Amino acid sequence: xxxxxxxxxxxxxxxxxxxxxxxxxxxxxxxxxxxxxxxxxxxxxxxxxxxxxxxxxxxxxxxxxxxxxxxxxxxxxxxxxxxxxxxxxxxxxxxxxxxxxxxxxxxxxxxxxxxxxxxxxxxxxxxxxxxxxxxxxxxxxxxxxxxxxxxxxxxxxxxxxxxxxxxxxxxxxxxxxxxxxxxxxxxxxxxxxxxxxxxxxxxxxxxxxxxxxxxxxxxxxxxxxxxxxxxxxxxxxxxxxxxxxxxxxxxxxxxxxxxxxxxxxxxxxxxxxxxxxxxxxxxxxxxxxxxxxxxxxxxxxxxxxxxxxxxxxxxxxxxxxxxxxxxxxxxxxxxxxxxxxxxxxxxxxxxxxxxxxxxxxxxxxxxxxxxxxxxxxxxxxxxxxxxxxxxxxxxxxxxxxxxxxxxxxxxxxxxxxxxxxxxxxxxxxxxxxxxxxxxxxxxxxxxxxxxxxxxxxxxxxxxxxxxxxxxxxxxxxxxxxxxxxxxxxxxxxxxxxxxxxxxxxxxxxxxxxxxxxxxxxxxxxxxxxxxxxxxxxxxxxxxxxxxxxxxxxxxxxxxxxxxxxxxxxxxxxxxxxxxxxxxxxxxxxxxxxxxxxxxxxxxxxxxxxxxxxxxxxxxxxxxxx
Amino acid sequence: xxxxxxxxxxxxxxxxxxxxxxxxxxxxxxxxxxxxxxxxxxxxxxxxxxxxxxxxxxxxxxxxxxxxxxxxxxxxxxxxxxxxxxxxxxxxxxxxxxxxxxxxxxxxxxxxxxxxxxxxxxxxxxxxxxxxxxxxxxxxxxxxxxxxxxxxxxxxxxxxxxxxxxxxxxxxxxxxxxxxxxxxxxxxxxxxxxxxxxxxxxxxxxxxxxxxxxxxxxxxxxxxxxxxxxxxxxxxxxxxxxxxxxx
Numbered sequence: 001x002x003x004x005x006x007x008x009x010x011x012x013x014x015x016x017x018x019x020x021x022x023x024x025x026x027x028x029x030x031x032x033x034x035x036x037x038x039x040x041x042x043x044x045x046x047x048x049x050x051x052x053x054x055x056x057x058x059x060x061x062x063x064x065x066x067x068x069x070x071x072x073x074x075x076x077x078x079x080x081x082x083x084x085x086x087x088x089x090x091x092x093x094x095x096x097x098x099x100x101x102x103x104x105x106x107x108x109x110x111x112x113x114x115x116x117x118x119x120x121x122x123x124x125x126x127x128x129x130x131x132x133x134x135x136x137x138x139x140x141x142x143x144x145x146x147x148x149x150x151x152x153x154x155x156x157x158x159x160x161x162x163x164x165x166x167x168x169x170x171x172x173x174x175x176x177x178x179x180x181x182x183x184x185x186x187x188x189x190x191x192x193x194x195x196x197x198x199x200x201x202x203x204x205x206x207x208x209x210x211x212x213x214x215x216x217x218x219x220x221x222x223x224x225x226x227x228x229x230x231x232x233x234x235x236x237x238x239x240x241x242x243x244x245x246x247x248x249x250x251x252x253x254x255x256x257x258x259x260x261x262x263x264x265x266x267x268x269x270x271x272x273x274x275x276x277x278x279x280x281x282x283x284x285x286x287x288x289x290x291x292x293x294x295x296x297x298x299x300x301x302x303x304x305x306x307x308x309x310x311x312x313x314x315x316x317x318x319x320x321x322x323x324x325x326x327x328x329x330x331x332x333x334x335x336x337x338x339x340x341x342x343x344x345x346x347x348x349x350x351x352x353x354x355x356x357x358x359x360x361x362x363x364x365x366x367x368x369x370x371x372x373x374x375x376x377x378x379x380x381x382x383x384x385x386x387x388x389x390x391x392x393x394x395x396x397x398x399x400x401x402x403x404x405x406x407x408x409x410x411x412x413x414x415x416x417x418x419x420x421x422x423x424x425x426x427x428x429x430x431x432x433x434x435x436x437x438x439x440x441x442x443x444x445x446x447x448x449x450x451x452x453x454x455x456x457x458x459x460x461x462x463x464x465x466x467x468x469x470x471x472x473x474x475x476x477x478x479x480x481x482x483x484x485x486x487x488x489x490x491x492x493x494x495x496x497x498x499x500x501x502x503x504x505x506x507x508x509x510x511x512x513x514x515x516x517x518x519x520x521x522x523x524x525x526x527x528x529x530x531x532x533x534x535x536x537x538x539x540x541x542x543x544x545x546x547x548x549x550x551x552x553x554x555x556x557x558x559x560x561x562x563x564x565x566x567x568x569x570x571x572x573x574x575x576x577x578x579x580x581x582x583x584x585x586x587x588x589x590x591x592x593x594x595x596x597x598x599x600x601x602x603x604x605x606x607x608x609x610x611x612x613x614x615x616x617x618x619x620x621x622x623x624x625x
Numbered sequence: 626x627x628x629x630x631x632x633x634x635x636x637x638x639x640x641x642x643x644x645x646x647x648x649x650x651x652x653x654x655x656x657x658x659x660x661x662x663x664x665x666x667x668x669x670x671x672x673x674x675x676x677x678x679x680x681x682x683x684x685x686x687x688x689x690x691x692x693x694x695x696x697x698x699x700x701x702x703x704x705x706x707x708x709x710x711x712x713x714x715x716x717x718x719x720x721x722x723x724x725x726x727x728x729x730x731x732x733x734x735x736x737x738x739x740x741x742x743x744x745x746x747x748x749x750x751x752x753x754x755x756x757x758x759x760x761x762x763x764x765x766x767x768x769x770x771x772x773x774x775x776x777x778x779x780x781x782x783x784x785x786x787x788x789x790x791x792x793x794x795x796x797x798x799x800x801x802x803x804x805x806x807x808x809x810x811x812x813x814x815x816x817x818x819x820x821x822x823x824x825x826x827x828x829x830x831x832x833x834x835x836x837x838x839x840x841x842x843x844x845x846x847x848x849x850x851x852x853x854x855x856x857x858x859x860x861x862x863x864x865x866x867x868x869x870x871x872x
Contacts, residue, residue, distance in 0.1 A: 016688070017687075017688055022688075023646055023647050026646050028643050029718070030718055258647050258652075260651065260654060307662070308662070310659060312661065312677075340669065342670075342676050343661075
């Protein structure tokens with residue numbers, strides 16, 4: 001190893017007085033699990049600052065499972081904020097893990113979470129601070145294996161050069177299998193290349209160096225990826241699925257932070273997967289099948305988790321918590337249990353109907369901040385295209401119910417730049433917002449109408465791999481800006497506040513979400529030009545990306561504005577969440593025809609292919625309403 | 626409706642090790658979680674946004690050690706103080722461990738009003754090559770006291786530390802070769818309190834004027850970590866008490 005595993009806290013301690021939020025770097029939180037004496041060590045890194053990364057549920061699960069495994073110790077790492085990173089470089093201190101304050105380069109495996117596309121430069125920032133070669137092919141037997149996994153792993157190609165392996169899908173069992181096997185191979189004296197070749201045999205493990213890029217007529221400008229000649233590796237790596245979600249630990253969270261976080265609360269994952277089938281949504285495909293925990297399990301997990309951690313808030317997390325077949329029972333039981341404790345329950349998003357409002361009412365108590373709804377598109381035509389199966393009447397009823405119940409503010413999420421979008425669909429967003437204000441005025445007493453606030457937040461549609469819209473182009477940013485102005489000009493009511501997303505970061509997200517291996521040098525170039533923390537608006541500078549891309553001969557705008565032919569081989573099709581290509585094509589065609597598709601947890605199978613391909617199935621604990 | 630019987634438990638705890646880098650709000654947050662983990666029958670406020678009834682002594686600057694931090698916790702049931710303390714200890718990270726707990730009258734004055742005296746101990750070593758004596762330090766401190774106040778920067782704002790009002794006494798002891806221990810006896814109230822690191826900054830400037838006349842002085846501001854004429858191993862709040870109850 002280039003670095004020895006040893007406690008180097010004394011070297012960062014003198015820096016703590018000079019940086020903001022020193023508690024990001026001190027560790028010693030309640031509930032850490034690392035085992036100082038274990039012979040095999042893993043460091044899991046979230047590619048952002050501590051307070052963004054700590055609440056991550058995925059890392060909590062892997063941290064918990066690895067530390068339960070015999071002889072394996074798992075520690076955590078985060079990206080030092082720019083002030084600390086610069087101080088550490090000046091002082092010659094490498095990136096350290098939290099628990100042991102030991103150099104990250106001294107671990108056996110370094111695992112990164114891939115939360116979204118905009119973390120790309122932060123992997124390089126971390127590796128560079130850690131003194132680990134940035135390129136997988138430059139690493140030697142003295143370096144840790146650098147692996148990655150997480151929700152945004154389903155097009156790993158732009159990152160292929162930085163990671164030795166990707167772990168695809170649910171990591172509960174996979175991470176432990178991977179590390180145990182790696183420990184054996186290391187002990188047997190295999191070289192790094194030999195170890196990786198063996199590890200690639202574990203289902204769900206993608207070792208990019210064993211695959212190569214083919215450019216041919218059948219593929220897009222990015223080519224497609226196939227096993228390297230002579231390598232005995234699968235053509236398609238399918239995601240792993242936890243053997244039985246219902247028996248996984250519902251409270252993997254153990255570390256209770258000191259710092260005040262973005263999501264500072266206990267989280268209990270009440271269900272996994274969503275089958276509503278919104279056609280723009282990647283998670284709606286990649287988290288399938290749908291699996292619910294029982295009401296008993298959720299209630300006891302909440303009670304036990306609160307006792308263990310001392311939090312004053314619990315969030316029932318999932319992609320669509322109000323779809324849980326027993327959500328009503330769960331919320332009323334929790335409300336009884338937690339009465340007079342000052343502890344609150346929250347659910348991450350509201351379903352767009354009166355049932356959603358009823359559930360919101362269950363958790364709101366006296367405190368009614370704002371409610372959030374996501375109609376996603378303004379016109380019925382557009383909502384049919386994206387398969388957002390809600391109508392204006394649904395929204396009408398939901399808003400009416402919410403404002404009758406006492407809410408005075410609501411936020412509506414929309415997207416612009418969706419496939420087939422016309423100016424009239426943008427104007428429809430404005431009309432819908434104005435209509436919502438009218439509805440609220442009907443139900444709110446005149447003397448309280450001053451408090452009414454409706455805000456609309458309009459994101460730029462980003463076509464994602466493994467969705468029915470994966471073939472679609474992204475709207476060019478000049479046109480996005482024109483439509484944003486059109487929207488602003490179309491809103492009549494002064495009670496409506498309009499927020500829209502930055503078209504420039506959306507451009508980078510789009511290029512990384514559908515691009516290929518040729519983007520790795522672009523990411524490297526952007527980082528070398530000073531780019532890090534892209535997800536932080538004030539840190540983002542598009543020019544660094546554009547310069548880096550043009551140095552590689554790539555025009556980013558041209559790349560994202562190019563639709564792919566329906567029959568083309570796509571850059572990511574060798575790393576699969578199990579959905580069938582036929583289903584995505586059919587959904588794309590139905591979108592163009594404005595035909596909707598139902599939710600298989602409330603009706604018959606829609607033939608997405610996930611269950612048979614992964615050998616899994618939907619598990620519901622009751623009838624869904 | 627009669628007010629239910631409530632009990633006010635007053636707890637002294639420490640702040641040491643790495644956890645001295647926690648901010649006041651972070652500590653407050655942590656202790657609320659400790660109380661819930663300890664399973665004590667805490668009272669919550671009534672109304673719109675119910676929260677735990679717990680109140681803290683005055684904020685300690687980030688990075689400063691303490692042997693005497695306090696909180697008042699309101700309980701809805703009487704739990705014998707030794708048992709409550711044991712439960713809190715078991716639920717607290719070691720570096721914030723509570724050392725004593727006792728009930729006080731439910732109407733007792735808030736800690737911030739009650740604890741008007743704070744004693745700080747500063748462990749420092751003179752910079753290499755400088756022959757600073759305890760008398761030099763005493764002399765410099767006395768001159769700072771004569772001046773009455775110190776101006777410093779907090780972010781971009783100029784602030785004034787009222788030394789005359791907050792510093793009631795000080796002493797300097799020679800600990801070992803080049804090592805000193807300063808004890809500051811200070812008064813604190815709503816109008817302000819001693820900031821030992823600012824006083825040290827002023828002390829450093831005073832000593833530098835004599836020992837390092839050619840060196841440019843750094844701007845005096847909060848959060849300073851290094852000094853020219855000495856290094857500081859630790860600033861410790863060793864005691865917080867009520868001046869009126871002084872022995």
